[in-house]
Amino acid sequence: MFRWANLGWFDARVLIVALCLLFGVRIHEEFRRQIMKLNKQKSSQAEREFGGTLGATCIPVFLPLTVLYLLCVCRSPAASVLQWPPVLPPTAQLWDPLAPVLILGWMALQSFLYLLPMGKLSEGMVLKDGSRLKYPINGFHALCVTAVLLTLSLWLGMPLGYLFELLLPLAVCAIGVSFLLSLYLYIRSFWAPHHALAQGGNTGNPLYDFFMGRELNPRIGSFDLKYFCELRPGLIGWVVINLGMLMKEVELRDSASLAMILVNSFQLLYVADALWNEEAVLTTMDIVHDGFGFMLVFGDLAWVPFTYGMQAAFLVVHPQSLSPLGATAIVTLNGVGYYIFRKSNSQKNQFRRDPTHPSVANLETIATATGKRLLVSGWWGLVRHPNYLGDLLMALAWSLPCGFNHLLPYFYVVYFTVLLIHREARDERHCRAKYGLAWDAYCSRVPYRIFPYVY
Ligand code: NDP
Numbered sequence: 001m002f003r004w005a006n007l008g009w010f011d012a013r014v015l016i017v018a019l020c021l022l023f024g025v026r027i028h029e030e031f032r033r034q035i036m037k038l039n040k041q042k043s044s045q046a047e048r049e050f051g052g053t054l055g056a057t058c059i060p061v062f063l064p065l066t067v068l069y070l071l072c073v074c075r076s077p078a079a080s081v082l083q084w085p086p087v088l089p090p091t092a093q094l095w096d097p098l099a100p101v102l103i104l105g106w107m108a109l110q111s112f113l114y115l116l117p118m119g120k121l122s123e124g125m126v127l128k129d130g131s132r133l134k135y136p137i138n139g140f141h142a143l144c145v146t147a148v149l150l151t152l153s154l155w156l157g158m159p160l161g162y163l164f165e166l167l168l169p170l171a172v173c174a175i176g177v178s179f180l181l182s183l184y185l186y187i188r189s190f191w192a193p194h195h196a197l198a199q200g201g202n203t204g205n206p207l208y209d210f211f212m213g214r215e216l217n218p219r220i221g222s223f224d225l226k227y228f229c230e231l232r233p234g235l236i237g238w239v240v241i242n243l244g245m246l247m248k249e250v251e252l253r254d255s256a257s258l259a260m261i262l263v264n265s266f267q268l269l270y271v272a273d274a275l276w277n278e279e280a281v282l283t284t285m286d287i288v289h290d291g292f293g294f295m296l297v298f299g300d301l302a303w304v305p306f307t308y309g310m311q312a313a314f315l316v317v318h319p320q321s322l323s324p325l326g327a328t329a330i331v332t333l334n335g336v337g338y339y340i341f342r343k344s345n346s347q348k349n350q351f352r353r354d355p356t357h358p359s360v361a362n363l364e365t366i367a368t369a370t371g372k373r374l375l376v377s378g379w380w381g382l383v384r385h386p387n388y389l390g391d392l393l394m395a396l397a398w399s400l401p402c403g404f405n406h407l408l409p410y411f412y413v414v415y416f417t418v419l420l421i422h423r424e425a426r427d428e429r430h431c432r433a434k435y436g437l438a439w440d441a442y443c444s445r446v447p448y449r450i451f452p453y454v455y
Pocket residue numbers: 283284285286341345348351352372373374375376380384385387388391423427430431442
């Protein structure tokens with residue numbers, strides 16, 4: 001039988017050391033468990049955006065229905081959002097076997113163009129593990145090749161105007177693809193290493209995480225799914241749909257109206273600009289901060305192509321005449337908006353990439369504890385989001401060619417104002433957390449957020 005008294009001095013010391021080690025290991029384990037518990041609690045209590053779980057449950061139902069509803073209303077003779085009961089399409093109008101073929105073919109074509117060795121490779125921002133991903137900068141090339149292919153197809157007699165009839169089935173398929181892709185992204189994120197997860201979409205609540213996106217930069221090999229979806233299938237798809245509406249107008253009235261030409265040209269300029277400056281997307285919130293989940297997938301693949309160009313679909317059924325003076329005023333407004341938007345985005349992008357570049361080296365800045373500096377003069381000294389101001393002026397110019405008899409064409413400008421005010425508030429929260437007192441100093445130097453002397 002074991003007796004303490006039988007132990008020699010050496011044996012007793014060994015036993016004490018062993019007990020201390022055992023005890024130490026237990027304490028260490030307990031300590032680790034508590035820290036992990038705290039971290040888990042902290043992450044699950046992290047501030048939830050978009051209305052938390054309730055928002056993440058309702059938005060994926062509500063927004064797809066909104067897309068279909070808006071498309072129905074804008075093609076109806078009254079085009080009234082106030083009409084009750086609301087315009088609902090017969091189910092037969094929601095489906096066409098050609099639609100999935102076109103959507104999948106389109107995604108395949110854009111993926112092929114993404115993979116072609118055209119353009120340069122650029123590095124993204126530094127990730128949590130210190131690495132930087134490489135991205136092909138060939139979106140503008142993809143737009144040009146698509147334009148050549150479209151011209152060829154039109155020359156061969158492709159009835160592009162038929163897109164008008166196909167709008168609803170195409171939107172239904174794009175919504176379906178968004179759900180499937182988001183589900184795939186959610187499932188695969190459980191195999192991603194912890195450092196590859198986004199800060200906001202990793203709460204442990206499946207609905208919220210599915211919506212916000214768990215993984216920051218999901219890739220299949222070198223194919224970056226988020227970067228691809230951000231600017232290619234949806235944005236290029238949007239201008240192709242617009243062109244389809246213009247062709248439909250030509251079919252119906254033998255020529256394209258000035259209003260339709262303006263809407264097509266303004267939106268083509270916006271898309272071409274985004275693709276020409278594709279590298280700038282690498283420093284935006286979507287790429288740097290947000291996970292890739294339903295919010296971005298649906299926005300990129302369904303919301304943008306089917307609601308942003310609604311003015312063109314509206315004009316097919318509700319032609320508008322524009323006076324030369326009215327057209328000049330609208331072109332000027334779009335030009336001013338574009339100038340502010342482009343100059344301010346380029347200034348910040350240049351400053352973030354190389355603060356010693358002669359175009360930004362003389363601007364006044366504030367130092368922050370992170371080592372990064374904040375611009376307080378130039379465009380970023382006018383308001384805290386001059387790029388949003390320019391974007392909103394353009395949004396208004398896109399709606400004005402549709403006249404003042406209907407509210408619907410102004411949906412985009414109203415929605416976009418709400419989106420950018422919400423986005424600005426999100427960005428402020430992130431910047432305040434990142435830069436602390438330096439951000440407060442910036443806010444007191446530049447008190448207005450988007451509209452000088454107003455907001
Ligand atoms: P921004 O390009 O506005 O970038 C915000 C970031 O810029 C901040 O997080 C901060 O990041 C940096 N920053 C802020 N203030 C300063 C400053 N004073 N000096 C230096 N850096 C500063 O973000 P978005 O991604 O929201 O917008 C990009 C463009 O895309 C905008 O023109 C917007 O209008 C457009 N957009 C269009 C949408 C559409 O649907 N059409 C949707 C969303 C955006 P850090 O300090 O870490 O660099």
